[in-house]
Amino acid sequence: MKPAFEKKELKKKSENLSDWYTDVILKSELADYAPVKGTMVIRPYGYAIWEKVQEVMNAYMKSAGVGNAYFPLFIPHSLLEKEKEHVAGFSPELAIVTIGGGEKLKDPLVVRPTSETIMYAMYAKWVHSWRDLPVLINQWNNVVRWEKRTYPFIRTSEFLWQEGHTAHETQKEAMDMVLTALDWYRQIYEDYFALPVVFGTKSESEKFAGAKATYAIEALMPDGKALQAATSHNLGQNFSKPFEIKFQNRDGKQDFVWQTSWGLSTRCLGGLFMTHGDDNGLILPSKIAPIQVVIMPIFQKDKDAIFSYCQELKEVLTNGGIRVRVDSREEPSVGRRFNEWEVKGVPLRFEVGQKETGDRSVTVVVRDTGEKVVLKREQMLVETEKMLASMQNRLLETQKEFLKKNTHDVDEYDKFKEIMATSRGYLRAFWCGDPVCEAKIKEETKATTRCLPLEEKEEKGKCILCGKSATHRWLFAQAY
Amino acid sequence: MKPAFEKKELKKKSENLSDWYTDVILKSELADYAPVKGTMVIRPYGYAIWEKVQEVMNAYMKSAGVGNAYFPLFIPHSLLEKEKEHVAGFSPELAIVTIGGGEKLKDPLVVRPTSETIMYAMYAKWVHSWRDLPVLINQWNNVVRWEKRTYPFIRTSEFLWQEGHTAHETQKEAMDMVLTALDWYRQIYEDYFALPVVFGTKSESEKFAGAKATYAIEALMPDGKALQAATSHNLGQNFSKPFEIKFQNRDGKQDFVWQTSWGLSTRCLGGLFMTHGDDNGLILPSKIAPIQVVIMPIFQKDKDAIFSYCQELKEVLTNGGIRVRVDSREEPSVGRRFNEWEVKGVPLRFEVGQKETGDRSVTVVVRDTGEKVVLKREQMLVETEKMLASMQNRLLETQKEFLKKNTHDVDEYDKFKEIMATSRGYLRAFWCGDPVCEAKIKEETKATTRCLPLEEKEEKGKCILCGKSATHRWLFAQAY
Numbered sequence A, B: 001m002k003p004a005f006e007k008k009e010l011k012k013k014s015e016n017l018s019d020w021y022t023d024v025i026l027k028s029e030l031a032d033y034a035p036v037k038g039t040m041v042i043r044p045y046g047y048a049i050w051e052k053v054q055e056v057m058n059a060y061m062k063s064a065g066v067g068n069a070y071f072p073l074f075i076p077h078s079l080l081e082k083e084k085e086h087v088a089g090f091s092p093e094l095a096i097v098t099i100g101g102g103e104k105l106k107d108p109l110v111v112r113p114t115s116e117t118i119m120y121a122m123y124a125k126w127v128h129s130w131r132d133l134p135v136l137i138n139q140w141n142n143v144v145r146w147e148k149r150t151y152p153f154i155r156t157s158e159f160l161w162q163e164g165h166t167a168h169e170t171q172k173e174a175m176d177m178v179l180t181a182l183d184w185y186r187q188i189y190e191d192y193f194a195l196p197v198v199f200g201t202k203s204e205s206e207k208f209a210g211a212k213a214t215y216a217i218e219a220l221m222p223d224g225k226a227l228q229a230a231t232s233h234n235l236g237q238n239f240s241k242p243f244e245i246k247f248q249n250r251d252g253k254q255d256f257v258w259q260t261s262w263g264l265s266t267r268c269l270g271g272l273f274m275t276h277g278d279d280n281g282l283i284l285p286s287k288i289a290p291i292q293v294v295i296m297p298i299f300q301k302d303k304d305a306i307f308s309y310c311q312e313l314k315e316v317l318t319n320g321g322i323r324v325r326v327d328s329r330e331e332p333s334v335g336r337r338f339n340e341w342e343v344k345g346v347p348l349r350f351e352v353g354q355k356e357t358g359d360r361s362v363t364v365v366v367r368d369t370g371e372k373v374v375l376k377r378e379q380m381l382v383e384t385e386k387m388l389a390s391m392q393n394r395l396l397e398t399q400k401e402f403l404k405k406n407t408h409d410v411d412e413y414d415k416f417k418e419i420m421a422t423s424r425g426y427l428r429a430f431w432c433g434d435p436v437c438e439a440k441i442k443e444e445t446k447a448t449t450r451c452l453p454l455e456e457k458e459e460k461g462k463c464i465l466c467g468k469s470a471t472h473r474w475l476f477a478q479a480y
Helices: A017-027 A044-063 A084-093 A116-126 A171-192 A267-275 A303-319 A334-343 A354-358 A377-405 A413-421 A435-445 B017-027 B044-063 B084-093 B116-126 B171-192 B267-275 B303-319 B334-343 B354-359 B377-405 B413-421 B435-445
Strands: A031-033 A040-042 A074-076 A095-100 A103-111 A135-144 A158-168 A197-201 A213-220 A226-236 A246-248 A254-256 A258-265 A293-297 A324-326 A348-352 A361-366 A372-376 A407-409 A426-430 A447-453 A473-478 B031-033 B040-042 B074-076 B095-100 B103-111 B135-144 B158-168 B197-201 B213-220 B226-236 B246-248 B254-256 B258-265 B293-297 B324-326 B348-352 B361-366 B372-376 B407-409 B426-430 B447-453 B473-478
Touching (some): A044 A158, A044 A267, A103 B095, A158 A171, A171 A197, A171 A213, A258 A267, A293 A334, A303 A348, A303 A354, A303 A377, A348 A354, A348 A377, A354 A361, A372 A377, A377 A407, A413 A435, A435 A447, B040 B044, B116 B158, B171 B197, B171 B213, B171 B226, B171 B267, B213 B447, B303 B324, B303 B348, B334 B348, B348 B377, B361 B377, B372 B377, B435 B447
Parallel strands (some): B293 B324, B293 B348
Antiparallel strands (some): A031 A040, A074 A103, A135 A158, A226 A258, A361 A372, A447 A473, B031 B040, B074 B103, B135 B158, B197 B213, B197 B447, B213 B226, B246 B254, B426 B473
16 A cells, blocks of 8 residues: 655656656756856765666777767867857857956867867877877866856756777778767667667758768657757868878878767656656666665564565675665655655665565565566566566667657658647658758747758758758758 | 887986876877866777776776766856855856857756765755665766866866765765775775775864765875875765755654765876876886786787787787787888887787787786796796786785875974975874864965874874874875
């Protein structure tokens, strides 16, 4: 029997995604609004998920020989100006330090919006010969891009991310790195976040300022809007030329390095939180959940016996590599605490009362299905592992289904407009490649080209807007 | 036989510590100067050591229930002003953002020099009852303190650190936390850095701006100057009152929380690098070295056999938990590469040529002693573990000896001045507690009170300067 409790009012996901999203982030203590407009505090529960992302990403990077480093926060404006498209792209979003140590600075300093320029100024100093290549460096840091309209995790003036920056002897090697990074991101989303993604190249108007080509992964949110989930850029020699990152190649000749940069930010957590979850709160996929099992002793009598049985369970699970928390608080009420852990999206709740302690069992409640199962103590570890794995899989399958159901081939512009005005989702439509058509579609439907998926084959078709001949179906969606 | 090689000129530690220090940092690729004056780049080899510090510190913090979080970089100036001593202490060192998103800001933003104020504004929102306590939060982040005279790692305008900030029900609990953090720092220095420290309370003039009391650990550098190596502050209710961090206590009454803050920065790496090392380069204690063993195949003939034997050795060591790198580059010359790894301070070098491959042995060269030992393949793992452990211990013992030899009881001011003008080191001297005497001693000898060591007992004595009665010997030294 679930005891009666006073339920903290959580807004309903089924009624309004956006209201629920900000509410659940605050109530689950993932994050909070900070005193400076457009910034937020990532609280320990939210940060623990970011640490898990770091752990996974660090393992991928280590396997490829990418090392972590740290470059300064402040970039001289003159450095930023070296690549023309880059400075033009970032100028409207800059935060600028004009006073340092009580004095007005002669050369104002830009708070990094990204680190290409300051890193490549150093690469030019470090690289002389093909023997110094490849340079494979990543940073975990904070960056600032001034934003007028902000949204927790999804768009904030300051965010945390990793930015990988590599330099190579050949164009091919660089391109391999671009796709390797993209695949790491895909794995994090699909294997850990249970969130299937589409990946492809960006159009000219959507690519990174200064890149030769941008590759992105895109995730579809429950409201049918797309979230640009991570990007990987082929920089070609666009930066190595102005920054003069030259090397003597194997033929003894001077050449410019081929470069890549790629980043995954705390924005990804926003996609994770928004995707899963229901009217009762978050649902965290078990592989990424900081707490996978919460054990709740329910004291009626025999308090000591119940508590020591809970400790036994905790130890068995912990030794089995499962992340466990015992909640033995006496207040608030059990019901309130059930509710708290539901809001926080913990995959499994173990209820342990006098009955369970007596017959050495445990009553398990599964967060996403609400299913209630009684496990015997001897089977507990194995069954828990299975339940965590099947939950991970179930969430992914649900999202795959959602993605499939909300991806449509469209060949008529009226149909395109109608879908964008109602259910949204991904529309696969021919586009001639003209930025004028792209801009007009955006103006009329709010939909942008998200990417040209890598898997798209060449086809014969007509641009959805102008009717001129087109060779590929692009993926269109309204975007966060 | 060591082949002849062209040695890259490294400055000599035995001739000039300061020249050697900056030179070895650049040549070992720990760090480099960045384009903005007073800032630096921490390169992958240096950053890997910081990651090791993070790993150790995270384990300590986790054991005490301290969680990591992230608070914004920008602090409104009005928040900083809430604690008068705090803002007065930090004002001369601030970097200030006055332009954001192309517009002049109405309220300029301070780039955090430390996060007490922005964190405690949030704590006030989160804490209501004793049930919300303790709050145990840490951040790993970057902070900016404008500096005119900078020195790699030791003093830079931007640095990385962890800042722990806790709030408690009682004064006693807070004081326990202050000392627990101090002891974590002592362990990192002594157990990992092989660097013995002294710890104690700071004088009024040396304490953290806004603290009730500051506790510090101090390390003695080879030139006899002290390095403030980490600090832990008892903030009392100095911040909770202006920030109104109030809670209902167990008696149902309103009270202000008791707080602590404590930090360890990348400065600690400077102390580590400066302490060990010799004319041939760095010496990294084995517990903190990113690479503990470098295996060098020395190809004459039978290249494949040598290489596959090296891979076998690597696998055995790696499986034994040892951090290994195989250097199978063909250029530069073997001698140059020996030299490179020496400069980088790798504890053990394994030379593997035709002879070693043939009789399944390995020739080991120990970085700090220069000793050369031949190990049989079967004993290799066990012997390597022993050699790494004994090196760690040897370095610590050497430093303990150094510390002892350079700590003097002094009761005459002439003697005090003489030592400070020559060999320096720590001087244990009575001080009456008057800031006027403290300031005069500093002016005349450049020595400051480093701390009143926690182990110091009350004694009867006379102030080294004014001769008035004093109760404790303080530790004096010139400081970095």
